[in-house]
Amino acid sequence: MKKMLIALSLIAPVLLAPAAMAETAQQSKMTSCNKDATGKKGDERKAFMKECLSNKPAEPAAPMTQQDKMKKCNADATGKKGDERKAFMSQCLKKDK
Incomplete structure (x- = not known):
């Protein structure tokens, strides 16, 4: 039991x-x-x-691959240069989504 x-x-x-x-x-x-x-x-x-x-409820998005993150962050970093771009890319690539 x-x-x-x-x-x-x-x-x-x-x-x-x-x-x-x-x-x-x-x-x-x-x-x-x-x-x-x-x-x-x-x-x-x-x-x-x-x-x-x-x-219908949105399907849970598949986690972004590192390559997809890099593409998105690069597109979002347009216009940033030098240390500003480096800091932005670092933060962007750390994000989960």
Whole structure:
């Protein structure tokens, strides 16, 4: 009996994690839609929220490769020179996204 309870306690978080993640994604979507609906009232807001919430959730973006980061940072660094560019590139390449 103890072994079964231990096994269940180890497996339960793995089985429940997808449901918790889906809830968080929905909450995030609701927050985003509410923020975007600022200034809209009545039927206009209702229609906007319906459309916004019915859109498929954005797929989690694959992590950027180092090469993609370099391309993006180089494009963003246009116009910067010398130490300013070096500092910008260093910061940019450290970012996660």
